[in-house]
Amino acid sequence: MKKKQVLVACGAGIATSTVVNGAIEDMAKENNLKVDLVQIKISEVGSYEETADLLVTTAMTKKEYPFPVINARSFLTGIGTDDTKKQILEELKK
Amino acid sequence: MKELFFDESIILLNVAAESKQEILKKMSTNLVEKGLVKPSFIHAILEREEEFATGLPTEGCSVAIPHTDIEHVVHKTISIGILKEPVEFGVMGDDSETTPVKIVFLLAMDEAHSQLSLLQKLMQLFQNQETLKYLYGESSRTNIKNFVKEKLDLSQI
Numbered sequence: 673m674k675k676k677q678v679l680v681a682c683g684a685g686i687a688t689s690t691v692v693n694g695a696i697e698d699m700a701k702e703n704n705l706k707v708d709l710v711q712i713k714i715s716e717v718g719s720y721e722e723t724a725d726l727l728v729t730t731a732m733t734k735k736e737y738p739f740p741v742i743n744a745r746s747f748l749t750g751i752g753t754d755d756t757k758k759q760i761l762e763e764l765k766k
Numbered sequence: 767m768k769e770l771f772f773d774e775s776i777i778l779l780n781v782a783a784e785s786k787q788e789i790l791k792k793m794s795t796n797l798v799e800k801g802l803v804k805p806s807f808i809h810a811i812l813e814r815e816e817e818f819a820t821g822l823p824t825e826g827c828s829v830a831i832p833h834t835d836i837e838h839v840v841h842k843t844i845s846i847g848i849l850k851e852p853v854e855f856g857v858m859g860d861d862s863e864t865t866p867v868k869i870v871f872l873l874a875m876d877e878a879h880s881q882l883s884l885l886q887k888l889m890q891l892f893q894n895q896e897t898l899k900y901l902y903g904e905s906s907r908t909n910i911k912n913f914v915k916e917k918l919d920l921s922q923i
Contacts, residue, residue, distance in 0.1 A: 682818070684833055684834070687831065687885055691885050691886055692898065694882045730858055745857075749823060750824065750825065
């Protein structure tokens with residue numbers, strides 16, 4: 673299976689994406705999945721349109737992308753984290 | 767890597783503010799006066815909050831984690847502001863919703879993509895209802911400082 677490229681984006685690429693990045697890293701390890709995680713600012717997503725398989729973000733996305741987008745606020749608030757993890761896993765296993 | 771600056775002077779209690787702009791200005795002006803951030807930090811924080819809201823509804827009271835680009839930061843710090851009355855912040859990742867925020871954790875980070883364990887501990891801190899209740903009810907800045915230091919594992923400072 674091809675290694676999936678997952679974009680992790682927040683407004684500044686400093687705080688929240690760091691936390692989300694860490695959570696996905698742990699998830700991938702637990703499930704023995706190889707993932708190419710790229711941590712960026714939401715404004716940089718456009719330049720990955722050709723290569724990315726999934727976008728996980730805490731920021732608002734106004735644009736349509738050719739790959740699925742998952743909202744990751746739950747990793748910060750603790751509300752609904754299991755659902756978000758399930759969604760991400762489903763995409764990674766596709 | 768410089769250590770995180772954290773003491774009583776950047777913990778603001780019982781802050782009266784009418785709006786998110788007012789609390790953000792108060793907290794960032796305090797950091798400018800302490801020389802922890804550049805004067806440009808104030809505008810950058812306000813602008814960023816407009817563009818990418820940082821309000822987070824949690825199981826306890828809502829919190830906000832405003833932050834901006836590293837170029838405005840002189841020395842890494844986390845300022846805590848506890849509001850007298852909640853003010854509305856936009857919900858992170860959701861343009862259409864606001865949430866009444868009681869506690870603001872203003873992040874001034876001097877490196878991108880770093881501080882994972884510190885940020886994770888901070889998120890754990892406000893995912894805990896009891897902790898938020900404690901912060902909201904405590905009137906001693908020293909107690910809050912010691913409490914947060916322990917929770918964030920800042921004992922080395």
